[in-house]
Amino acid sequence: MCTVCGCGTGEExxxxxxxxxxxxxxxxxxxxxxxxxxxxxxxxxxxxxxxxVQVERDILGKNNGYAERNRKLLAGHDVLALNLVSSPGSGKTTLLTHTIERMRDELPIAVIEGDQQTSFDADRIRATGAPAIQINTGKGCHLDAHMVGHALEQLPPLDHGLLLIENVGNLVCPAAFDLGEAHKVAILSVTEGEDKPLKYPDMFHAASLMLLNKIDLLPHVRFDVEQCIEYARRVNPAIEVILLSAQSGEGMEAWLDWIRRERQARAVRQRALRHVSGHSRTGDQAA
Amino acid sequence: MHEMSLVHGVLDILEDSARKQGFARVKTVWLEIGALAGVDPEAIRFCFDAVTRDTLADGAELDIIPVPGQAWCMQCCQAVTIAARTQPCPRCGGYRLQVTGGEEMRVRELQVEPI
Structure with a gap:
């Protein structure tokens, strides 16, 4: 049996x-x-x-190690981290600014912005009053967990808060890189065509939630919502879908409720984990 | 082009192995790439030649071992093989598939020259 992933029947x-x-x-x-x-x-x-020399090492092992470190750090501060992925121009930054405006009285929010160049997006986020760190990847096509780890060092404390990571606009490469987030959220706007989930299946497979954005434009574009959702579920039967328009505000409440639900589910899980580890410690002492 | 980052990851593994296992040059790298790993083997090959130039693996042969995509069909309650994420179950034609294998990217083995 393979010692890395535990697979037993891989074809030799x-x-x-x-x-x-x-x-x-x-x-x-x-x-x-x-x-x-x-x-x-x-x-x-x-x-x-x-x-x-037998190596049997995962190529993404180094990134995944950093991602686990980020995940532990975020869990320690009770932060829900979401990795927002999409093609350029899907409306990610507008979605973020509107999300912050609607939720900032509820909980602390910070943003990590990934782009090849410029700090335009971080500037737009900072204008809402939320702290934002811009990562410029230069030639890079995605954020990796190492970059995000350094960005976390720069951010002010975010206890019991929400971290939104806006990945580089790219529906291919960011799919492969775990940043330590709780979920990847794929944003697809109705101006892009309903076949995107089949054209870029890895991304929609990796995402837990698909936000169909710019639905206020539906009367003006040819976009089959049902077909799009069906395509997304072909590559990811478990994917959740929310229709919204960050610009008009329609559907935004469903997205905010999704975040609230995830935070609650997380808190319950954390309590259960503490409960279990408390018991095992008691057991150790008894032994 | 995240293949470039991945190949840098391969080079990191080679350099780390060279330190730990005491070898000077890598002559062959066997790389397992799953059908559902989201990478193009040809792009990996292209990047490998570029990234390994003037390193311990300069001129090394790259042998890519394809790993088939595996999924569990919830409809058939059967393990099936798929070539891509967009493919239906080859038995029932449905898409209720849970991917179980073929997402790996791994350096399996090296042929090396000692110091």
Whole structure:
């Protein structure tokens, strides 16, 4: 069984160790040929003497390690973190500013903004009064957990609050990178076409919630809402969907309720965890 | 093009392994890439050559081992193989699928030259 992911039945693809083999022997004194002087210290027919090193390491392991650290830090401060992903121009920043305006009296909110260049978005967030850190990825096409960890160091304390991470506008790459968030939220605007979930399935698979934004424009565009939801559920049967317009305010309350529900569910989980760990500590003492 | 970041992740793993296991050069890298990992093996190959230039893996051969996509069909109560997330269950044609495998990206093994 694989020691990394626990899979037991993965197909063993055959790979050859031939074809690029260095000569498996070295001449030694006395005209003999020694087959055991290579790096492996042994000779196996068909194998070169170069050593084979079992690695079995996840390429995203480093990112996932940082993500776990962020997740622990956020849990320690009872912060709900959401990673907002979409294509450029879906209305993420407008959604964020309106979310902050409606919720800022309820709980502390901070924003991490990811863009290749400029601090335009962070400036728009700061204009609402909420703290915002801009990450410029330069040539990068996504935020990673390491960048977010550094951004967290810069943010003021956010106990019992909400952290909104606006990822780089890109429906492909951010899907692969866990930032330590509780959920990815995919935002799709009705000006983009209902087939996006099938064109970019990894993102809609990774998201827990799809926000269909700009529904005030539905009378003016050809966009089949039902078809879009059906496509999204093809790649993610469990995805939740909320229709809204950040601009007109329609549906915003459903989105805010979703955040409130997630915060409550989180608090219940945390209490249950503390309860369980309290019991196990008592058990340890008894033993 | 997050393949570039991923290949930097591969290089990190190679350099870390070289320190821990004491080798100087990498000659072959076996990489497992799942069908549902969301990466293009050709892009990985392209980035690998660029990223490993002038490193311990300069000129190394990259052998990508494809891992098939696995899912559990909630309709059929059966494990099935799918080639893409957008594919229906090959048995019932439904989309009630829970992906169970084929999302991995992993450095499996290296052929190395000692110091």
């Amino acid at each position: 693809a055959v790979h050859s160790h031939d074809g690029h083999a260095a000569p498996g022997y070295r001449p030694v004194a006395g005209g003999a040929l020694h087959f055991g002087l290579g790096p492996a210290g042994a000779h196996v027919g068909g194998m070169s003497q170069d050593r084979l």
